[in-house]
Amino acid sequence: ELRIQRGWRDDELVVMYSGNMGLGHLFDEILEVIRRQQEKGPQSRFRFVFYGGGKRRVELETFRKNYPEVTLELHDYVGEEVLQEHLRSADVHLVSLNSAWDGTMVPSKLQGIFSVGHPAVFVGSETSSIGQWIQESRGGWVVAPGDIEGLEQAIKEASDPAERSKRGEAAVIFSEATFGRGENRERYAKWLARDE
Numbered sequence: 001e002l003r004i005q006r007g008w009r010d011d012e013l014v015v016m017y018s019g020n021m022g023l024g025h026l027f028d029e030i031l032e033v034i035r036r037q038q039e040k041g042p043q044s045r046f047r048f049v050f051y052g053g054g055k056r057r058v059e060l061e062t063f064r065k066n067y068p069e070v071t072l073e074l075h076d077y078v079g080e081e082v083l084q085e086h087l088r089s090a091d092v093h094l095v096s097l098n099s100a101w102d103g104t105m106v107p108s109k110l111q112g113i114f115s116v117g118h119p120a121v122f123v124g125s126e127t128s129s130i131g132q133w134i135q136e137s138r139g140g141w142v143v144a145p146g147d148i149e150g151l152e153q154a155i156k157e158a159s160d161p162a163e164r165s166k167r168g169e170a171a172v173i174f175s176e177a178t179f180g181r182g183e184n185r186e187r188y189a190k191w192l193a194r195d196e
Helices: 028-039 056-065 082-090 111-114 128-139 148-158 161-178 181-193
Strands: 013-018 047-049 071-073 093-095 120-123 140-143
Touching: 013 028, 013 082, 013 148, 028 056, 028 082, 028 093, 028 140, 056 071, 071 082, 082 093, 082 111, 082 181, 111 161, 120 128, 120 148, 128 140, 128 161, 148 161
Parallel strands: 013 047, 013 093, 047 071, 093 120, 120 140
Antiparallel strands: none
């Protein structure tokens, strides 16, 4: 329903970035892929949508100004009350993290994405927490920073509904086993009760 309200067609692959656009995130690779997709003309059925804010949002605004013909939507954050429906409205999600921030920052958006059974394309280090979770779960794709061709290939693979479905199912299974409140309550209880 939300997808219909937003005017997104069923024959489009909606690629969404939702959340903070901060200093630790990567956008150059993503914007270059968007620019290349636009060059392919009407046969390209990709819609890139960004929801959120942060210090690097201005880069997306500048890009949209410089390339007004691209299929790029830029919106503000959505409210928590519609977050799950919002995440379900996309086909595949983008997550990024500059490798320099590994070990100091973990984008929290992956938990929400996986919980609604959708796959993610992560631009970042495969040794980061996000990279490890995606590889372990098989719930998406990990693309090295700077690998524009790799990102294009991941998005191309994500355009296959069967592949998305397979990775989305893996994502939700991993989410329930790893990010669930019950499991994490137990982990915290054991950690707090441990002997020094």
